[in-house]
Amino acid sequence: MRLQIKDLWVEFHTFDGVVKAVNGVTLDVAEGEILGIVGESGSGKSVATHAILGLVPMPPGKISKGEILFEGENLLTKSEEELNKIRGRSIGMIFQEPMTSLNPVFTIGDQIVEALKIHFPHLNKLEAKQRAVDALKQVGIPSPESRFDCYPHELSGGMRQRAMIAISLVCDPKLLIADEPTTALDVTIQAQILDIINDLREKRKLSVILITHDLAIISETADKVAVMYAGRVVESGPVEEIFSNPKHPYTKGLLKCIPHVDEQSRPKGERLNTIEGTVPDLRSLPPGCAFYNRCSRKIDSCLDKVPYFINCGAEHFVSCINVE
Ligand SMILES: Nc1ncnc2c1ncn2[C@@H]1O[C@H](COP(=O)(O)OP(=O)(O)OP(=O)(O)O)[C@@H](O)[C@H]1O
Ligand SMILES: [Mg+2]
Structure with a gap:
């Protein structure tokens, strides 16, 4: 089993304008691998993965570009009948609600x-x-x-x-897409459910796409992580690498937001870090980096165009022109 999403673009044509929900997303999941996807609400996590199973409502949705290869075949060219054979059989899905x-x-x-x-x-x-x-x-x-x-x-x-x-x-199924599978649960049950997923990966070589807001879950469960922002993957790589050596200012910000129970360094009463500002309007994305207005490392040329991916280590990619 291998799933490859290549340069996927999804938009929604609404009365208020065209919502650019997914803007050139590329992801890759191998057999027996757990890929975590994180990112703020509205960053396109659900829409990108719904596209895999042909679940983007069209209209208003439109897949304007891209390929989704599952075991070598492009799912975006499959008929509804063919997709029905795959849904729930080769690819299982746990929905967000x-x-x-x-x-x-x-x-x-x-x-x-x-x-x-x-x-x-x-x-x-x-x-x-x-x-x-x-x-x-x-x-x-x-x-x-x-x-x-x-x-x-x-x-x-x-x-x-x-x-x-x-x-x-x-x-x-060979692939399980789990969209926030544990958000509504208390931590003990959460841990048990993640154990079940992990166990199936080991026993059945199940591949998993695990969507969550919670970086702690990613660090404990996933092999690789893709960080999404405004419909784009801004950083991706092996979990240990991203956690120990984050490059994108957004990823760094997210990591600073994780509360640590045993954290000695934060004085009592001091608030956790948050990332100032909000996600840009997906109907009018700027031509440059979408994180610009919230970024601590912004420079003028960030406004020119969406940054290319830079390879900064084994399988570690970041879309930023001013990394440290
Ligand atoms: N049917 C739709 N019509 C119009 N816009 C939509 C539709 N479905 C999704 N969107 C928009 O696409 C964007 C991405 O949504 P998506 O649900 O993928 O976000 P998400 O990252 O899964 O967020 P969350 O963490 O809250 O689940 C959002 O701006 C959302 O409003
Ligand atoms: Mg979602």
Whole structure:
């Protein structure tokens, strides 16, 4: 399995203008690899990954340029019928709003069986149930046989999230796209769910795109990270490298925003760092670097054009013309 997004551009034609949501994004995920995507709200994380499965609503959306190669084939040229064979089968997705993705009027078990039957219609009732129960067990749901008959409202938030993951994994996909899979959960459950994802990567060579606001999650789980800002990847590379040697002023700012429980250096009561300013209006992006107005290292030539990627070490790329 290999997924390559190459120079992807997505825009939304709205009454208020053209929203440039994704502007030349290039990403690469290998087999058994976890790619983390971070960036502020509105930076294009969800839209870029929705494009993989043909889930950008068109109109108002439009993919104006790019290629998305999955195992060598361009998903952007596939028909709806062909995409339906891939969705949930080769590529699983956990959506950002899990509570609204489960149907309240069907039991958890029925919903998993439904997902399974789309791709494995030959399975009989008993076989399908067995696979659904196995999927629930795999995501750490206790007494999965009895949970099979529960409705979503009968489960806790953490259990519902696990059920969502079970649905996305029941067909044994090669790639899982997990959009903020743990945001609504407390830290213990969060850690358990990340463990499950990590475990599947090791046992099944599952590849994962993990979207999160939380850099601490990336540092613990991902192999590589792409930092997005205003619809662009501004820095990418191996996780240890980006965390120990960040180059882009935005990445540096994000890293300074991470709270450390054991942090001795910050006097009590002192506020955590935040990055001043806001993301630019995606309807009127400047010709140069989109981070310019918030950047501590800005120079005049940053205004001229979007900075090229500079290679600053093994697989470490940054889009900035004034790195330290
Ligand atoms: N259907 C749509 N119509 C118009 N604009 C849209 C649509 N969907 C997304 N956008 C815009 O595209 C931009 C990128 O949105 P996206 O959801 O990818 O951000 P995100 O990085 O996932 O943010 P968050 O962290 O809040 O989930 C935003 O400005 C958003 O308003
Ligand atoms: Mg999102």
